[in-house]
Amino acid sequence: MNSVGEACTELKREYDQCFNRWFAEKFLKGESAGDPCGQLFKRYQLCVQKAIKEKDIPIEGLEFMGPSKGKTE
Amino acid sequence: MPRWAERFFPANVAHSVYILEDSIVDPKNRTMTTFTWNINHARLMVVEERCVYQVNPENSNWTEVKREAWVSSSLFGVSRAVQEFGLARFKSNVTKSTKGFEYVLARMQGEAPSKTLVETAKEATEKAKETALAATEKAKDLASKAATKKKQYV
Numbered sequence: 306m307n308s309v310g311e312a313c314t315e316l317k318r319e320y321d322q323c324f325n326r327w328f329a330e331k332f333l334k335g336e337s338a339g340d341p342c343g344q345l346f347k348r349y350q351l352c353v354q355k356a357i358k359e360k361d362i363p364i365e366g367l368e369f370m371g372p373s374k375g376k377t378e
Numbered sequence: 379m380p381r382w383a384e385r386f387f388p389a390n391v392a393h394s395v396y397i398l399e400d401s402i403v404d405p406k407n408r409t410m411t412t413f414t415w416n417i418n419h420a421r422l423m424v425v426e427e428r429c430v431y432q433v434n435p436e437n438s439n440w441t442e443v444k445r446e447a448w449v450s451s452s453l454f455g456v457s458r459a460v461q462e463f464g465l466a467r468f469k470s471n472v473t474k475s476t477k478g479f480e481y482v483l484a485r486m487q488g489e490a491p492s493k494t495l496v497e498t499a500k501e502a503t504e505k506a507k508e509t510a511l512a513a514t515e516k517a518k519d520l521a522s523k524a525a526t527k528k529k530q531y532v
Binding site for chain 1: 450
């Protein structure tokens with residue numbers, strides 16, 4: 306899947322690849338120490354934050370797990 | 379955004395709809411929950427979807443998914459029509475997304491969709507229908523709530 310910012314897709318691909326490898330080969334085998342993808346994530350995140358600003362995507366005031374609370378049943 | 383909805387908005391409005399997804403992986407309860415909703419065009423319509431993936435209680439080799447959706451609109455005068463449109467769209471799209479789901483699973487398992495998967499998909503569709511009905515009720519509820527709110531402003 307492409308990134309929301311066209312310029313970030315390559316960075317996303319690199320980060321995803323790193324994360325998936327770490328998740329499958331380390332984390333799921335109980336090796337949770339170390340953060341091999343942190344640098345890649347930072348670069349990708351900065352790119353996305355810039356794209357969000359440029360595209361005027363309304364991210365102010367968003368709440369975790371959705372806008373309306375109290376969805377029971 | 380549907381064409382008919384464009385006339386409610388200025389001509390220069392962005393046509394893209396941005397979607398946000400939050401997810402929670404709970405290793406203790408062995409569930410994964412995703413919550414997805416649109417973050418722009420929210421005045422026209424907000425569709426929220428929650429999927430809960432969990433181990434089937436009768437067969438621990440199966441994963442079941444419970445999909446729920448809420449459609450709401452605060453567009454003055456036509457909120458009810460917009461909600462019904464959104465709900466109908468959701469219902470027809472659920473079939474497609476279930477097919478996509480099945481396709482990905484079959485690829486991951488390196489085989490054509492097994493009987494189990496087809497059955498699961500059918501079950502999911504049935505569940506989705508039920509949920510969609512529940513969503514209608516919820517939409518009505520939200521619509522009346524929205525109406526109540528408006529009254530307070532007047």
